[in-house]
Amino acid sequence: MSAQSIGWDSRPRPTMAIVVALYLMIPHGVSAGEGQPAVQAEVEKMLRDDLDLEQVAVALAGSEVTLTGPVATFWDKNEAINRTLALDGVETVASELTIPGAEDDAGIAEEVVEAIRTYRFITIWDYVGGGVIDGVVTLNGTVTPDRDKSGDLFERVAKIPGVQDVQMRIVQQSASRRDNDLRRGIAARALRHPALSHYTLVADVPPFRIVVDQAVVTLVGAVRSGVESNILESITRQSFETREVVNLLQYPQ
The missing domain is CATH 3.30.1340.30 (Histidine-containing Protein; Chain: A;)
Known part of the structure; x- marks a missing residue:
């Protein structure tokens, strides 16, 4: 075919x-x-x-x-x-x-400080600082990993009138069980100490911070005296699993 x-x-x-x-x-x-x-x-x-x-x-x-x-x-x-x-x-x-500009950076800085201070998830284990130049806010520091604190703080600061930009340089600490145990243990012993217990009476979070990452403990913020600084450092060094202690506490001379 x-x-x-x-x-x-x-x-x-x-x-x-x-x-x-x-x-x-x-x-x-x-x-x-x-x-x-x-x-x-x-x-x-x-x-x-x-x-x-x-x-x-x-x-x-x-x-x-x-x-x-x-x-x-x-x-x-x-x-x-x-x-x-x-x-x-x-x-x-x-x-x-x-974006409308602010009158000066000082006014913005005050509002940034207030936004951080009133953030209800800031703890004794978080440290956040920063600065303002020409309306550009830079936030730096370190926070615990239990929630997106960096994202929360970005939103709070970005909503402040006059802010032109927000640069985030906040790092997240380790979520290891060892670090969590160190955080809780050092804070509990510090705030029970007779020389430091007065901080629990004036604020939910004291003016000093206990930052723990990979068993390295950094003490930062402010205390009333060199004696308090030494006591807090001594308590921290007594923690068995602490690998290193960095004392950056400030106090009146």
Whole structure:
């Protein structure tokens, strides 16, 4: 039986091959560039409905979104950028968002100190410090790993009016059982000592900190005298599993 012809010309047809390739590359029923208005509308809706940023303008060029306009705080700016980046069809975000400045850095510094002081998860085992230059806040220090304290503090500081940026240099301590036992043991013995027990009467967290990481204990913060500093260091050194003690305590001379 001879082969039956089905009317297909087997000779190469380059033009048809190109057309077929393009047809396969573009989703059926969608023309090139048709998705851009939808992406822009989604960004605008997110900014308006989720973040209440109605004054922010959105421009889209390819997969890059440009955000322009005033926002109240650095937290608003950061959220606008991060949430825009999380949307499908967006690869980069160019920010032209502006934040009102504060009168001076001293006012911002006072609010940063208050934000840290009133953070209810700060303990005797956490130490956080920092500085402010031209509205840019830098937070440094070390915290225990029981929750995302660094993220919490970032949010609290980023919402302070006048803050232009927040640089986080806070590291997380070890979560080992040995370090946890050292933290609890040293703190309990220190606050039971007759010379140091008065700190439990004036504040939930004393002005000194007991930082433990990999069995290295750093004493930092403030005490009333050199005698208290020596007592606290002695208590720390008596802990069997302590590998090293660093005493950075400050006190009136």
